[in-house]
Amino acid sequence: MSALLNIAARRAPAGLRRAATSATSQIRHYSSPIDLRAVVNRRFLDEQKELQSLARAFADNEFAPKMQEWDENQHFPADVLRKGAELGFGGLYTREDVGGAGLTRLDTSIIFEALSTGCTSTTAYISIHNMCAWMIDSFGSEEQRQKYLPRLTSMEQFASYCLTEPGAGSDAGGLSTTAVKKGSHYVLNGSKAFISGGGSSDVYVIMARTGGPGPKGISCFIVEKGFKGLSFGKKENKLGWNSQPTRAVIMEDCEVPAENLVGVEGQGFSIAMKGLNGGRINIGSCSLGAAQASIEAAVEHVKVRKQFNQPLAHFQNTQFKLADMATSLLSSRLMIRQAAAMLDQGHPDVASYCAMAKLHSTDECFKIIDDSLQLHGGYGYLKDYKVNVFLRDARVHRILEGTNEVMRMVTSRAMLTE
């Protein structure tokens, strides 16, 4: 194989040859074996099974019976979130000295998948909260860690991640919120759009521009609800993700103490993107859980529902469809877990692996949920059944934390840069 490629490269003109070599090496790279010891190690495996069964029991008992009600009434279940935080869900991959559970990303992925079988929207919010806590834990000062993380890991307070703006969605590096240093404060001006938890959260991790244009001019700040000049837009009416509010976050001469700068000036975009690598694995994991629950629901339904004097499960179309759904879910799960293990190992190419895993899993799982709805027939379209909620909740996973087109940009950029 490599000999063949070398021949092709030798025949090509010099410029093309260089391109060919670098592209093939990156493609080859995607095929190189990954260290999956974390996945197969027996000791980890036993532990992960326990974490998974705890999360699934919590999802079955605390989320699943309420999911449709929370969706219908747009209810943010703060009390249930805090109950989960008592078990460690508030800071899964945050360090233990500030109340975190100190787990790996792979553990976290397994937990989010299990939790989202009970309520995908609520789990997705927990994942955003966890991402914010991790950013403060990893890039914040010791003072910031000690001040904010104990109340976040206990979910006494909730956190929101603020990158998107009305004029900067996919082009997040072009954001226009400004932060100008005035004495002991930064003064922030601008607005953030689509902020999950917006208005309900107490702590906002906000990216704002302190320097010139482009990603390098962006810094990261911790802004508390109640800081002068911080306000919120109306609660958005959404297709899904209804168990958590989404609002604009508005800064008008908002005064933020200088000690609330996370890391150094200009580091903000890098912090935001590192948070998102894990965030994408988390969102992908939430799609896995939604698809898993939808397959479980479909299996139940086709065994019980009879047409043509027999259960739907007797038709070969039903059987093959279920097999395809399970196959697709497994491929998504393997990609997510591999990317999570790579995050744990600090692999240099982790960004493109996270992007591919997020792209594949959120698209494929949406398709699985739609197939489950189809197997439910007309009943899948009714709100009495759960699958419609999973469909609506998982739809947005293809849009946020970077659209799936942006995932393709991240992946192809890694292939094409020399």
Next chain:
Amino acid sequence: MSNNLRILVATKRVIDYAVKIRVNAAGTAVETANVKHSMNPFDEIGTEQAIQIKEGLEKAKTGKAEVVVVSCGPAKVQETLRTALAMGADRAIHVESNDELQPLAVAKVLKAIVEKEKPDLVILGKQAIDDDSNQTGQMLAGLLNWPQATFASKVELGEKAMTVTREVDGGVETIKTALPAILTTDLRLNTPRYASLPNIMKAKKKPLAKLTVAELGVDVKPRLEILKVAEPAKRQGGKMVESVDDLVDKLKNEAKVL
């Protein structure tokens, strides 16, 4: 009042309550291969109760308790013990045996453990949800010649004694017993907690001692022989009747109950 207690909790690994039970092909037992197992729910309640007693003493600063969990069976029962440790038990004892263990055998093993550990209180589930024997606690009390408070729905600890509310056929009965004693749990005693993630990780580091039935010198030979295990008869579908006369006719001539 000052109490320093050791509480022994017996836990059994059983087929998970949510699993649909299937009889094996030979009709000799329930199929256990590749079936999800978990801690017997009544033992979860027992573990929770022991931990609550321990936490109650610590909070009121009136004493201390050590919670020791024990399980008999193959290597797999260690999973159940880890669950109990993750909930908050202090240490675990695994009595290894790959043989069938009937209630009397388990009661004898537990008696041997009681003689080694000298607990003030032994908590067991009122029954295990697999074979529903409802015998082990009572047999252990008999073997030890200890008082027993079975089917507990409420427990209050006093000095070297406890007051127990029991669920009996006619309602509830309240009794007081001296310690040491045997307690068996009923469903309404408490709601077991979830083990938190950090406690699941910490449970790995808690001591788990391994013993064998042979080391304890206990005869665990079955005294009962199981002849046959069969599924309950399939429920017949209901029938709609046209009129009251039709119903009376069917009750008289088909069901023959009138």
